[in-house]
Amino acid sequence: MKKTLLISGGRVIDPAQGIDRVADVWVRDGRILAITGGTGPGEPLPESADETLAAAGLIVSPGLVDMHVHLREPGREEAETIATGTQAALAGGFTSVACIPNTEPPIDTQAAVEFVHQKAVRADTCNVFVVACVSRNREGKELAEIGQLVEAGAVAFSDDGAPVYDAELMRRAFEYCRMFDKPILAHEEVLELSRGGVMHEGLVSLVLGLTGMPAAAEEVMIGRDTALAESTDGRLHVMHVSTAGGVDLIRAAKARGVRVTAEACPHHFTLTDEALRGFDASCKMSPPLRTAADVEAIIAGIADGTIDCIATDHAPHAPETKMLELDRAPFGILGLETAVGLSVSRLIATGRIGWPRLIEALSTLPASILGIGRGTLRPGAPADITLIDPDLTWQVDVRSFRSKSVNSPFQGWTLRGRAVATIVAGRIKYRLA
Amino acid sequence: MPSVPHTFDTVPQVWPHRHLLDLERLTPGEIRLLLDTAAQLKEATAGCRRKLTILAGRTIVNLFFENSTRTRTSFSLAARRLGADVVEFSASGSSLSKGESFIDTAKNLEAMGIDAVVVRHSTPGTPHLLAQHLDVGVINAGDGAHEHPTQGLLDIFSIRERLGDISGATVGLVGDIAHSRTARSNVWGLLKLGAKVIVCGPPTLVSKRWEELGVEVSHNLDNIVPRCDVLNLLRIQFERQNTRPFPSVREYAHLYAMTGERLKRARKDLLILAPGPINRGVEVTADVADCPQSLILDQVTNGLAVRMATLWLTCGNRLPQTDQAGHAQPGLSAEGTL
Numbered sequence: 001m002k003k004t005l006l007i008s009g010g011r012v013i014d015p016a017q018g019i020d021r022v023a024d025v026w027v028r029d030g031r032i033l034a035i036t037g038g039t040g041p042g043e044p045l046p047e048s049a050d051e052t053l054a055a056a057g058l059i060v061s062p063g064l065v066d067m068h069v070h071l072r073e074p075g076r077e078e079a080e081t082i083a084t085g086t087q088a089a090l091a092g093g094f095t096s097v098a099c100i101p102n103t104e105p106p107i108d109t110q111a112a113v114e115f116v117h118q119k120a121v122r123a124d125t126c127n128v129f130v131v132a133c134v135s136r137n138r139e140g141k142e143l144a145e146i147g148q149l150v151e152a153g154a155v156a157f158s159d160d161g162a163p164v165y166d167a168e169l170m171r172r173a174f175e176y177c178r179m180f181d182k183p184i185l186a187h188e189e190v191l192e193l194s195r196g197g198v199m200h201e202g203l204v205s206l207v208l209g210l211t212g213m214p215a216a217a218e219e220v221m222i223g224r225d226t227a228l229a230e231s232t233d234g235r236l237h238v239m240h241v242s243t244a245g246g247v248d249l250i251r252a253a254k255a256r257g258v259r260v261t262a263e264a265c266p267h268h269f270t271l272t273d274e275a276l277r278g279f280d281a282s283c284k285m286s287p288p289l290r291t292a293a294d295v296e297a298i299i300a301g302i303a304d305g306t307i308d309c310i311a312t313d314h315a316p317h318a319p320e321t322k323m324l325e326l327d328r329a330p331f332g333i334l335g336l337e338t339a340v341g342l343s344v345s346r347l348i349a350t351g352r353i354g355w356p357r358l359i360e361a362l363s364t365l366p367a368s369i370l371g372i373g374r375g376t377l378r379p380g381a382p383a384d385i386t387l388i389d390p391d392l393t394w395q396v397d398v399r400s401f402r403s404k405s406v407n408s409p410f411q412g413w414t415l416r417g418r419a420v421a422t423i424v425a426g427r428i429k430y431r432l433a
Numbered sequence: 434m435p436s437v438p439h440t441f442d443t444v445p446q447v448w449p450h451r452h453l454l455d456l457e458r459l460t461p462g463e464i465r466l467l468l469d470t471a472a473q474l475k476e477a478t479a480g481c482r483r484k485l486t487i488l489a490g491r492t493i494v495n496l497f498f499e500n501s502t503r504t505r506t507s508f509s510l511a512a513r514r515l516g517a518d519v520v521e522f523s524a525s526g527s528s529l530s531k532g533e534s535f536i537d538t539a540k541n542l543e544a545m546g547i548d549a550v551v552v553r554h555s556t557p558g559t560p561h562l563l564a565q566h567l568d569v570g571v572i573n574a575g576d577g578a579h580e581h582p583t584q585g586l587l588d589i590f591s592i593r594e595r596l597g598d599i600s601g602a603t604v605g606l607v608g609d610i611a612h613s614r615t616a617r618s619n620v621w622g623l624l625k626l627g628a629k630v631i632v633c634g635p636p637t638l639v640s641k642r643w644e645e646l647g648v649e650v651s652h653n654l655d656n657i658v659p660r661c662d663v664l665n666l667l668r669i670q671f672e673r674q675n676t677r678p679f680p681s682v683r684e685y686a687h688l689y690a691m692t693g694e695r696l697k698r699a700r701k702d703l704l705i706l707a708p709g710p711i712n713r714g715v716e717v718t719a720d721v722a723d724c725p726q727s728l729i730l731d732q733v734t735n736g737l738a739v740r741m742a743t744l745w746l747t748c749g750n751r752l753p754q755t756d757q758a759g760h761a762q763p764g765l766s767a768e769g770t771l
Contacts, residue, residue, distance in 0.1 A: 203642050207457070209557045209578030209614060279558025323534050325556035327577075 003050045004028045005426060007385065009037075010055025014062055015360040016376035025060055027383040030426040034379055053421060053428070055387055061359045062375050063095025063126075063384025063424065065366040066336060068160075068185070068239055068263060068311035071097070071128070073119060074112075075104025080316035080404045082116065085336070086125035087402040088314070090430035092336040093419025095384035096127040096367070096374055100185075101138065102161035108133035108144040113152035126424050127384070129155045129372055134173045134184060140165050143172060150180045155370045158185035160239055163221055165191065170225065174234025183235040183261070183369060186225050188246070189287065193217035198327050200273040200288040208276060210326065213288050219245040226253040226260055237369060238262040240313050242287035244297030251306040261369050262301075263311040266342035267333060267409070269298045275409060281322045281329035282409045285315065299346070302361060303353050309366040310358075312339045316405035334408045337401050340388060342410070344417025348390070355390070383426040392418045441477075441487045444749040452564045452571045453743050455580040456621040464625055468590050471735070471742035478514055481737040489516035491548040491748055496539060497574070498524040498554040503709060503733070504574050504584075508551045511740035520547070535559060536566050543567050549748045552576075570747040578612045578670075585618025587739040588706055589626065591728045592663050594735070595704055600627030605657050607633045607689060608667035608716050611640065611678075615708045616667055620648055631657050634689060637678035638669075654689050658699045665706040666691050666716045686715050693720040704728055 005027040012023040012035060019035065026033040026049070066089065072080035080088075082099075089097045099116060101107035107116060113130045120128035132154035133144045138161070146157060157177060163186065164170040173184055194213035199205050201212020222238055226249060229236035238250055241262050253260045267285065272292050275283040283289060301307040315332025322329050343362065347353045353361075363386075367375025374384055396413045398406040422430035448466055456464065475481055493512040495505055505521070512519045522542065539550060549570035552560045557579035564571040575581040593599050604623050610616045610632045623630050624647060631649040632639050643650050651657045658664070669685065679685045691705065705717070705727045713719050722729060 203645050206611075206640055206642050207617070207646070209576070209580070209612075209617060279561050320534065323536055325535060325554065325559050325562075327556045 004033070004048075005383075005423075006049035006052045007055050007060055007387070008052055010058045010060035010387065011355075012060045012377065013356055013359045014377040015356050015364045016062070017378055019377070020356050025377060025385065027385070027423070027426045030383055032377050032379050032381050032383050035377060053387070057389070057391075058420065059355060059359075059388040059390055061386045061388060062363045062367075062377050063422070064093045064340070064362045064386050064419070065096045065370070065372070065375055066094045066312050066314065066339070067098040067156075067309065067366040067370055068265075069097040069099050069314045069336065070102065070316065070332070071099040072103065072316055074115065078404075079318045082119040082128065083123040083125065084402060084404040085314070085316070086120065086123050086128060088334075088336040089126045090422045090424075091402045091419070092338070093340050093386040093388060093422055094126060094336060095386060095422060095424045096129060096372060098129045098131050098155060098370055100131050100158055100160045101133045102159075106133050106138040108136055108138065108149070110148050110152040113149060113154055117153060125429060126422070127372075127374070129370060131156045131158050131185060133157065134159045134164050135169060138162070140169060143169070143176060146173075146176055146180065146182075150182060154182070155372060156183050156185050156237070158187070158239070160185060160187040163187050163189050163191070167224060167228065171228050171232055174228055174232040174236070178232065178234055181235070181371070183237040185237045185239050186221075187239055188218050188221035188225060190217045190220045193220070196327070197288070198284055199276045200290045202273055202291055204273040204276060208279070210276065213286070215243040215245055215290065215294070218243050218287055219249060222246045222249045226250070226258055229253075229260055230256065230258045233259065236260045239311070240265050240268065240287055241298065241301070241307055242268045242290050242294060244294045247297045247301040247306055251301070254306065261308045261365070262306065263309045263366070264298045264302060264307045265311060265313045266335060266339050266346070269295055269302070270342050270346050271409065279326055280409065281324065281326055282333055282407045284326060284329055284331055285313070285333050286331040299352050302347065303357070308361065308369065310339065310343055310361045311366065312336055314403075316403055317407050319406060322407050332407070334398075334401065334403050334405060337403065338396060338408060338410050338415065340419050341394065341396070341415030341417050344390060345415050349416050383423060385423040386419050387421040387423075388417060389420045390417050392416070392420070394418050441485070441745065441749070444746055448746045451747060452560075453582050453747055454560050454564060454571065454573050456582045456585050456618045456625070457580065459625070461625040464586070464589075464622055467586055467739070467742050467746065468593060470746060471586070471590055471738040474741040474745065475735070475738035478741070481514065481734055481741070484514050484516065486516035487745060487749065488512065491517040492520060492546070493517050493744060493748075494520045494522055494542050494547050494550045496522045496542065496550045496552045498535065498552070498559070499575070501553055501574070504553065507733070507736045508574060508740050511737050512744055514737065515741055515744060517548075517744065536563065539563050539567055543569050549744065572743055572747060575614050578614055578617070580618045581614040582618050583736065583739050583743055584615045584708055585622045586743075587732055587736040588615070588619055588665060588708065589622045590735045590739050591706060591731050592704060594731070595728070596662065599623070601629070602662045603629045603631065603660055604663040604665060605631045605633055605661040606665045606667060607654060607691065609638050609669045610634055610643070610667065611638045612670040613667045619665060620646065624648070631661065633657055635679050635685075654691070655695065655698070658695050661703060662700065663704045663706065664691060664699075665708070666711070667708065668710065668712050668716055682715055690714070690716055690718055691721045692718045696721055696724065702726065706732060708732065
């Protein structure tokens with residue numbers, strides 16, 4: 001039996017088709033059937049629906065795609081599993097996530113990719129796309145078997161958690177990945193410059209006596225990798241840009257025609273290094289929270305498209321590890337369940353970008369960078385759809401998170417905008433109670 | 434004139450804190466109260482030699498996660514001079530080496546019925562985190578490169594004892610400013626009391642950013658020596674460096690050691706401080722360390738006075754109800770005072 005789902009009367013935004021109007025979205029058999037109706041009443045419907053979601057006042061978006069998620073499985077199941085992490089994704093409005101391979105062991109074989117796919121099938125939540133290691137065992141010494149990993153379904157390559165340190169290996173990776181048209185997702189950090197650091201190097205680190213991670217640690221590596229991508233015609237995707245200088249380097253590289261894309265994380269356009277004044281390990285991440293000027297540059301970069309997409313760098317850690325001294329606590333914070341609220345509060349409510357640009361950054365572009373055939377409501381596409389209430393104000397409570405961990409600096413914050421329904425392949429997988 | 438009476442019956446209400454975590458967030462009035470109280474206690478104990486009983490029945494724990502001899506001894510003696518019991522706890526040989534978190538360790542000690550912990554730790558902010566998790570008083574005895582409030586207070590106390598008033602005085606802090614908790618506590622305390630502060634050392638150890646706090650930055654010791662009323666000579670914290678911030682100790686001493694030669698170009702009444710442990714021949718030469726203007730040993734004695742004042746003010750009263758920031762709630766009467 002083919003069931004038909006109607007999402008009626010919402011503001012349908014699909015940047016891939018240039019659509020931004022109140023309309024009805026029809027879904028059948030797990031795929032988009034049609035977008036009908038305009039602003040006028042009384043237009044004939046193509047047929048009746050088996051189920052209707054009233055979406056008046058809501059944004060109807062192609063399912064959100066988070067291309068930077070640490071699901072921790074295998075190896076760190078006490079912090080997150082593929083099942084819990086993807087539940088958190090659904091609650092945050094994401095229909096697809098790309099999981100980063102810095103697991104234990106790292107995802108650098110066909111078997112490991114297959115393991116993640118199987119776990120995702122069993123979890124039966126959102127789509128999980130695998131990012132596999134650039135280097136064997138993520139050691140930065142020799143290339144992983146990239147061709148076979150592509151055959152197993154890997155959509156991109158990354159040694160994230162650490163940079164690909166050997167410049168020649170990075171160059172080989174760019175060259176080699178070109179034949180599969182896969183991007184390298186790069187964690188940009190010169191480790192000697194940030195060694196021992198726990199926060200941004202600036203006035204706040206000086207006052208607190210904490211070891212700093214200078215902006216130059218990121219900028220120097222972005223400089224190297226844009227140069228390598230340029231000389232090899234490889235595809236570079238800069239992960240979690242955090243510095244104004246980094247944004248400038250990417251902007252300049254794009255202007256030269258380098259095949260570079262970039263992402264920014266909600267915490268990097270929301271918080272500054274001032275947040276560390278309470279010595280709270282839930283404000284410790286890499287790259288670190290920077291200054292107000294960096295935050296401004298990132299927002300400007302999102303607005304003008306220098307930064308293509310918003311990704312969370314969702315990095316769960318078990319509470320006992322975050323209860324350690326600041327220099328012993330691990331880097332990283334949760335992101336999936338606050339990303340929409342932070343993006344709407346910081347970018348839309350402040351008038352810095354409009355809704356179509358936000359949907360592009362959270363769905364269209366990450367889907368296209370990963371080449372996963374999603375991020376659009378075009379008829380025939382998989383019916384991955386997110387309904388967002390743009391005006392809903394809500395309070396962050398980590399105890400209600402579906403993630404297994406609670407390491408969020410946004411506990412207690414009041415945010416605007418939230419996913420209220422998440423539909424994967426035509427099935428409603430999440431509805432806000 | 435001291436702002437509190439000599440009786441030590443109850444802690445003055447103008448002191449609202451249960452903890453002493455840093456000088457950055459104290460008001461000038463609170464810093465003066467600490468210094469005045471220290472002066473009175475120094476006098477009441479005949480120069481920190483006689484014993485009082487104003488903290489009898491209190492138990493103070495020295496919780497040192499980082500090695501220390503002089504600060505630990507100073508806190509122990511200060512507590513005993515006031516009649517408190519002191520328990521020593523070292524990280525080595527404890528459950529910390531078995532993987533227990535520092536918060537759990539401190540909570541265990543708290544459950545044994547103590548009144549305050551004096552904590553030293555190599556990580557900035559550790560005392561602040563403990564203060565969030567514990568109901569007892571927390572006194573910071575040095576947290577990484579962040580602050581060492583009692584050291585800052587005893588340096589300022591020693592200067593004040595000689596100069597009377599510190600406002601308008603020019604104080605040079607020389608050496609490893611980047612890694613020095615003593616420097617930070619001195620900067621805050623001195624600025625709040627109206628002194629002019631100069632930080633001096635190579636750019637690898639003295640950031641230009643200090644200027645944003647209202648501090649003068651200098652990389653030339655010879656230029657600042659004639660202008661200073663006080664020089665505080667900080668040691669190089671070799672243990673906190675990734676890569677050495679200068680080519681050699683020899684070159685460092687050549688540029689930044691306070692020598693007899695440099696002393697000749699200073700004001701006659703220049704005061705010399707060094708928080709210790711001092712590296713003779715690196716930041717200070719022996720002739721300067723032992724010169725008449727050297728307050729190095731005064732600092733040690735005054736450390737007792739300042740720590741007595743800190744312990745008395747933070748746990749002289751029992752304050753059973755405090756809010757999260759550690760401030761006593763208004764209307765509480767002091768009880769259990771001696």
